[in-house]
Amino acid sequence: xxxxxxxxxxxxxLIGSSIAHSVRASMAGARITGFDADPTVRARVIELGFCxxxxxxxxxxxxxxxxxxxxVPVGAMAAIAAEIADDLPADAIVSDVGSSKGSxxxxxxxxxxxxxxxxAHPVAGTEHxxxxxxxxxxxxxxxxxxxxxxxxxxxxxEQVKAFWEKMGANIExxxxxxxxxxxxxxxxxxxxxxxxxxxxxxxxxxxxxxxVIKYSAGGFRDFTRIAASDPTMWRDVFMSNKDAVLEMxxxxxxxxxxxxxxxxxxxxxELFDLFTKTRAIRRRIIEEGQDDAAPxxxxxxx
Amino acid sequence: xxxxxxxxxxxxxLIGSSIAHSVRASMAGARITGFDADPTVRARVIELGFCxxxxxxxxxxxxxxxxxxxxVPVGAMAAIAAEIADDLPADAIVSDVGSSKGSxxxxxxxxxxxxxxxxAHPVAGTEHxxxxxxxxxxxxxxxxxxxxxxxxxxxxxEQVKAFWEKMGANIExxxxxxxxxxxxxxxxxxxxxxxxxxxxxxxxxxxxxxxVIKYSAGGFRDFTRIAASDPTMWRDVFMSNKDAVLEMxxxxxxxxxxxxxxxxxxxxxELFDLFTKTRAIRRRIIEEGQDDAAPxxxxxxx
Numbered sequence: 001x002x003x004x005x006x007x008x009x010x011x012x013x014l015i016g017s018s019i020a021h022s023v024r025a026s027m028a029g030a031r032i033t034g035f036d037a038d039p040t041v042r043a044r045v046i047e048l049g050f051c052x053x054x055x056x057x058x059x060x061x062x063x064x065x066x067x068x069x070x071x072v073p074v075g076a077m078a079a080i081a082a083e084i085a086d087d088l089p090a091d092a093i094v095s096d097v098g099s100s101k102g103s104x105x106x107x108x109x110x111x112x113x114x115x116x117x118x119x120a121h122p123v124a125g126t127e128h129x130x131x132x133x134x135x136x137x138x139x140x141x142x143x144x145x146x147x148x149x150x151x152x153x154x155x156x157x158e159q160v161k162a163f164w165e166k167m168g169a170n171i172e173x174x175x176x177x178x179x180x181x182x183x184x185x186x187x188x189x190x191x192x193x194x195x196x197x198x199x200x201x202x203x204x205x206x207x208x209x210x211x212v213i214k215y216s217a218g219g220f221r222d223f224t225r226i227a228a229s230d231p232t233m234w235r236d237v238f239m240s241n242k243d244a245v246l247e248m249x250x251x252x253x254x255x256x257x258x259x260x261x262x263x264x265x266x267x268x269x270e271l272f273d274l275f276t277k278t279r280a281i282r283r284r285i286i287e288e289g290q291d292d293a294a295p296x297x298x299x300x301x302x
Numbered sequence: 303x304x305x306x307x308x309x310x311x312x313x314x315x316l317i318g319s320s321i322a323h324s325v326r327a328s329m330a331g332a333r334i335t336g337f338d339a340d341p342t343v344r345a346r347v348i349e350l351g352f353c354x355x356x357x358x359x360x361x362x363x364x365x366x367x368x369x370x371x372x373x374v375p376v377g378a379m380a381a382i383a384a385e386i387a388d389d390l391p392a393d394a395i396v397s398d399v400g401s402s403k404g405s406x407x408x409x410x411x412x413x414x415x416x417x418x419x420x421x422a423h424p425v426a427g428t429e430h431x432x433x434x435x436x437x438x439x440x441x442x443x444x445x446x447x448x449x450x451x452x453x454x455x456x457x458x459x460e461q462v463k464a465f466w467e468k469m470g471a472n473i474e475x476x477x478x479x480x481x482x483x484x485x486x487x488x489x490x491x492x493x494x495x496x497x498x499x500x501x502x503x504x505x506x507x508x509x510x511x512x513x514v515i516k517y518s519a520g521g522f523r524d525f526t527r528i529a530a531s532d533p534t535m536w537r538d539v540f541m542s543n544k545d546a547v548l549e550m551x552x553x554x555x556x557x558x559x560x561x562x563x564x565x566x567x568x569x570x571x572e573l574f575d576l577f578t579k580t581r582a583i584r585r586r587i588i589e590e591g592q593d594d595a596a597p598x599x600x601x602x603x604x
């Protein structure tokens with residue numbers, strides 16, 4: 001039994017295309033209709049062939065759907081919801097993959113007041129973007145968080161859960177507000193900091209950009225990966241989860257100031273204690289299968 | 303022709319043991335004598351067999367050496383230099399692998415005033431520590447920075463250069479002060495920030511540690527790798543390169559404050575412009591062979 005048989009994927013970047021590949025791999029028989037606002041992306045998707053059909057409008061893509069997956073940047077949700085409003089079948093479930101959930105739910109429920117909305121956030125990705133970046137195993141052993149509204153039908157939640165489980169994900173159900181706080185620290189703050197330090201390093205007057213690149217293996221290059229993520233997507237995340245991001249940033253800044261003082265006043269013990277504690281977190285992430293145990297992320301050293 | 307035939311390696315952690323493996327692989331015939339202050343490390347190195355000889359004292363390890371490689375945390379340099387002072391052959395070259403160079407040169411030249419000192423810093427490593435962590439290819443295609451003092455003999459510099467080139471490294475010669483500034487931004491600041499954010503995330507009252515670990519694939523886990531690096535080594539780096547680290551931290555904090563304001567005042571364009579620029583740096587790091595081109599650092603997705 002397939003959880004859905006007619007899936008419309010709106011937005012065919014890394015996540016949208018990965019869902020398509022993953023549906024193909026795990027839900028044979030399900031039909032995939034794709035749409036992307038960018039005509040060059042649509043043309044490329046036709047070449048790549050991972051959708052059964054590529055529509056020329058968002059409305060046309062959803063007319064026969066029992067699941068509509070919105071895979072656009074969160075700042076584009078309102079516009080795309082308005083575009084599909086007239087064509088959305090009454091019994092279709094609308095879901096999304098946005099990285100912030102409170103604001104997305106607010107926008108979708110306003111624009112599609114009678115729709116059955118079950119927001120979702122697969123915590124998975126790479127730094128690459130676009131329809132060529134997707135692959136079927138992206139969600140394997142990753143967590144997908146559902147944030148259903150209080151009045152969601154239990155059957156709808158179960159169906160969306162089954163859909164993600166088929167793609168290899170583990171499911172957690174969470175309040176949207178709590179989701180936004182948790183992801184502010186595990187995802188949004190790390191991206192903000194990585195973008196910042198890469199910016200700082202490339203704008204120094206006494207260290208050249210070429211030196212920064214040459215000696216990046218000392219640690220810096222680890223930050224450049226997530227600072228290469230999609231600019232539109234991330235701009236929207238920070239705009240839409242502003243309160244939680246600013247709150248976490250405040251905590252981080254306080255802790256950084258404390259370390260700065262410890263360095264200034266030669267308090268080596270304080271540094272040593274923190275540096276010992278942080279090792280344990282890494283160990284648990286590896287134990288729980290959320291990162292590679294191989295040193296250096298498993299990068300090849302020839 | 304071997305650059306050196308009797309190499310004493312003092313400190314047999316990740317870097318010391320990698321040098322030993324690498325000498326074995328690229329300089330057949332060179333004799334390696336090892337010493338580590340920790341007797342359990344010495345016993346383990348005898349088991350692992352990557353040294354020809356393991357001495358019970360630093361002095362005994364250097365008596366026949368033509369190259370003495372100090373691979374201890376920079377805070378331990380003064381003590382170890384004092385230990386070898388009486389046994390150091392007059393014509394031996396003394397080098398080190400410390401991550402800060404100004405303070406190390408100061409300490410070594412004070413304790414070993416007549417020694418031929420050529421400080422070095424291989425910009426390479428993993429988050430693992432100890433004699434089991436080393437491997438022969440760690441320095442392949444990585445940069446090794448030499449910071450010879452003004453009165454160094456040209457022949458000595460050439461010999462140390464040849465030694466690192468045999469191990470696969472590329473060489474750059476630099477003033478110690480400039481080295482300390484460059485590495486403050488490409489290595490020390492990234493480590494400081496990674497330690498900080500991992501500490502922040504593990505001390506929140508409204509997000510559990512278990513949630514932080516579960517959803518770490520959203521970006522956080524990239525930071526935990528370098529925050530798992532050796533605590534003693536890193537405490538010493540921050541203490542010994544204090545001025546440059548504090549200077550770079552100040553620049554970073556200013557840039558972070560600017561981003562914080564952009565988020566607070568909904569200036570999406572400012573975010574977008576920065577996020578676009580940072581992508582280019584990643585691209586150049588990959589082009590110049592300093593990181594893996596594969597998405598997600600080449601982590602396996604099954």
